């Protein structure tokens with residue numbers, strides 16, 4: 001009953017991680033689209049391109065030559081937004097003109113030696129290696145920095161400037177806005193309800209089923225009740241886990257498997273290499289390693305922009321920037337579409 | 352000294368309207384761009400296109416025929432995200448699954464009968480008419496709705512699906528996230544400092560000068576100290592004004608003039624019809640009309656996406672969506688570039 005109501009009537013939903021609302025107006029999908037059409041992603045990426053700075057054996061902007069790597073490969077970003085040695089601007093002279101020091105480090109990690117492959121087309125053992133490297137990054141940078149943001153921008157539409165499969169990590173001396181909000185709201189939920197917000201949320205979703213996209217013994221992928229991007233998902237462990245580095249070998253294998261399933265479904269939705277930004281949120285590190293952070297639950301966010309087809313995206317513009325985010329299909333509709341898609345990649349099927 | 356520091360060292364700045372931080376890393380402009388190139392906007396828009404539903408005399412999706420209007424023209428959005436009669440979903444069954452009623456109305460307003468004109472190319476008296484219509488919208492919808500969001504999405508890059516010059520108004524039964532944040536922070540500033548945050552801010556900027564783009568007797572345009580988009584600006588009255596409808600005739604004329612100047616500079620920056628989303632934030636209405644809202648100051652936000660040229664934009668993706676917004680030039684650099692641009696439109700000069 002409630003789902004039919006939601007389909008037919010615009011309403012607001014609450015995002016308990018951010019403390020903000022989103023507007024769901026599913027009837028809006030009926031409007032014809034006459035706006036911008038996106039170019040399809042380049043389908044003929046060469047496997048190896050000696051001038052591509054991410055390829056094995058290539059020379060990068062700083063003159064260094066990449067090893068002929070055969071698995072993952074990590075290096076310091078040649079144009080880092082965060083550098084380790086930035087000095088403190090000192091106190092401002094007015095409460096409306098506040099600045100603060102920012103230090104950090106930015107790295108790039110190639111997933112694979114080939115440029116013409118993506119995570120869903122990689123083997124499970126190769127994805128597992130990526131996950132192990134992510135966990136190592138938290139262990140390596142965590143003691144020094146309160147926040148280690150691992151993220152992947154995939155596709156030109158998401159500002160990705162190189163087709164070679166890779167992610168980035170930006171570690172910072174400060175807790176950025178989004179994890180700060182997530183920390184505050186998870187902490188408050190823990191205090192008020194005596195339970196871990198996202199552990200309880202995953203438990204509820206596993207029972208309710210209507211927003212589940214795919215699940216296995218250790219993990220669950222849902223279109224969150226409060227999703228703002230059309231096919232946004234959240235990837236959650238079933239067990240209470242604070243950080244990537246806390247995952248057991250079994251959980252990492254199960255994670256490789258569920259990532260492959262989710263990303264295959266994403267690609268199958270419009271039969272295109274699905275663009276998105278994704279990233280991991282786990283309990284803060286640095287000084288927080290000494291604190292009880294039990295209110296946190298590790299999770300990944302996937303934010304894909306496509307709405308209607310491989311070439312029609314959702315624009316988060318005017319009303320969204322100035323008032324609040326609005327979506328054109330219900331989270332339950334999005335989950336159902338993703339859930340019903342095959343778990344074999346359209347490119348593998350074609351073979 | 353501080354400005355040179357800011358140019359050379361990444362740092363955080365505080366946005367007192369949102370209570371959030373942004374990362375300024377000006378050294379990042381040095382990196383080469385190999386990512387997505389935007390298509391330039393269509394330069395050959397016909398003045399009148401009978402099949403365009405926004406043109407005078409056209410038939411719209413609902414079958415209605417537009418009048419042969421000669422000035423502005425307003426009509427109800429044929430695909431509204433907010434409808435006046437949506438029922439209440441009722442209380443949810445769990446704190447993590449909260450929904451709320453949303454009612455409202457969505458209108459479209461054409462600025463001019465021609466499709467091949469934009470605000471900076473319109474005459475001052477024509478822009479003044481647009482401003483008068485905006486003020487009337489606040490008077491008409493304000494008593495019924497707590498929030499009346501007037502906004503313009505300009506350019507295909509900003510999700511605008513029709514080149515005919517127009518804006519939208521979405522009035523809602525609720526205070527959306529962004530104005531809710533602005534309300535809370537202005538209210539707290541008023542309580543703590545006994546002054547109106549944005550009146551004091553404009554006063555400070557008028558003295559400091561380094562972020563001022565253009566000013567006149569009644570108005571000031573600055574690249575805010577905490578701007579996140581590369582050439583983001585804020586338009587502020589010098590007098591303490593709560594809402595658009597409170598502006599005097601003189602202030603409206605001065606507003607038409609400063610809007611024409613700002614938008615001319617924007618177009619001149621890359622010699623292209625500059626894409627942006629813009630919108631007005633004034634004191635909330637509806638039940639708030641009965642309250643003392645003196646902590647509010649009317650202002651407009653302009654959020655333009657372009658960064659390096661007419662075809663290279665800033666992507667607010669991965670790190671920005673998951674952590675915090677990052678900018679590649681200082682607000683002072685952006686203001687200086689805009690300030691030094693001619694006040695004659697490149698298209699008028701060419702004549």
Ligand SMILES: O=P(O)(O)O[C@H]1O[C@H](CO)[C@@H](O)[C@H](O)[C@H]1O
Nearest residue numbers: 314315317318319320510511512
């Ligand atoms: O209403 P329009 O112009 O068709 O649509 C545009 O503006 C809306 C309000 O900002 C957005 O929700 C849409 O995603 C965008 O494409």
Ligand SMILES: O=P(O)(O)O[C@H]1O[C@H](CO)[C@@H](O)[C@H](O)[C@H]1O
Nearest residue numbers: 159160161665666668669670671
């Ligand atoms: O670092 P890249 O991939 O060159 O750049 C991309 O990701 C960054 C982090 O999300 C963004 O700040 C840039 O706007 C985007 O183009």
